[in-house]
Amino acid sequence: MPRKENIEAVLNKFGKYVVQQARSNLSKKSKNVSKELYNSISYDLNVSQSGESFSMVFKMADYGEFQDKGVKGKSSSSKAPNSPYRFGSGKGKKGGLRESIPKWVRARRFQFRDKKTGKFMSYDSTAFLISRSIYQTGIRPSEFFSRPFGLAFKQLPPDIVKAFELTQEDLQAFTRK
Numbered sequence: 001m002p003r004k005e006n007i008e009a010v011l012n013k014f015g016k017y018v019v020q021q022a023r024s025n026l027s028k029k030s031k032n033v034s035k036e037l038y039n040s041i042s043y044d045l046n047v048s049q050s051g052e053s054f055s056m057v058f059k060m061a062d063y064g065e066f067q068d069k070g071v072k073g074k075s076s077s078s079k080a081p082n083s084p085y086r087f088g089s090g091k092g093k094k095g096g097l098r099e100s101i102p103k104w105v106r107a108r109r110f111q112f113r114d115k116k117t118g119k120f121m122s123y124d125s126t127a128f129l130i131s132r133s134i135y136q137t138g139i140r141p142s143e144f145f146s147r148p149f150g151l152a153f154k155q156l157p158p159d160i161v162k163a164f165e166l167t168q169e170d171l172q173a174f175t176r177k
Helices: 004-028 036-040 064-069 096-108 123-137 146-154 158-163 168-174
Strands: 042-047 054-059
Touching (some): 004 146, 004 158, 036 064
Antiparallel strands (some): 042 054
16 A cells, blocks of 8 residues: 555645646636636545545536536537536526626627628627527537546556545546535
8 A cells, every 4th residue: 555645645746737737728728718717626635644545626616517518408419418417407507697698798798790780789689699509509518627637547556546446437426526
C-alpha cells in the first residue's frame, strides 16, 4: 500500500489537473461568458490518517453538469442522445432558460435581424428565439469536465487504482457534488 503522503500528492495532482483542464476547455469552447462556471470549479480532498481511505469531491455551479453531459430537447434528442437530462420532463427548474438566456444575449451583444425589415430585433426577442430553440432541440454535450477526468484517471498509478479498487465510473460518480 502506498504511503499517505504519496497518495495525497498523487490525488492532489489528479484534482489540480482535472480543474485546470476543465477550465481551459470552457475557455476554448467559448462557454466562459460570465466566468461563473469557470470560477466555481474546484475540488476537496481528504485522506485518512492511515492513508487507507480518501474522499474527493469536485464542485461546480449546478448548470455545469448540463453543459458537460448535454440535455435532450423536448422534441428532439439528436444533439444529446446519451444525456440523462431532458427539457420538459417536469423535474427541473421552471423558466431557467428564460432567466439566463437574456443575460447571455446581452453579455455577447447578440441580436438577430428581422427577415422582412432587416432591422435588428430586441435582445428580448433574440433571447426568446434562442431559448425556444434550445428547449426544443437541446444542448450538445461539451464534455469540458468528463474528458479531462477520464484522461487523468488513466494516468493514475496502477497501485493506487488497485489498492482502492477504483473504476473510472465509480470515482466519477462519487467525486461530483
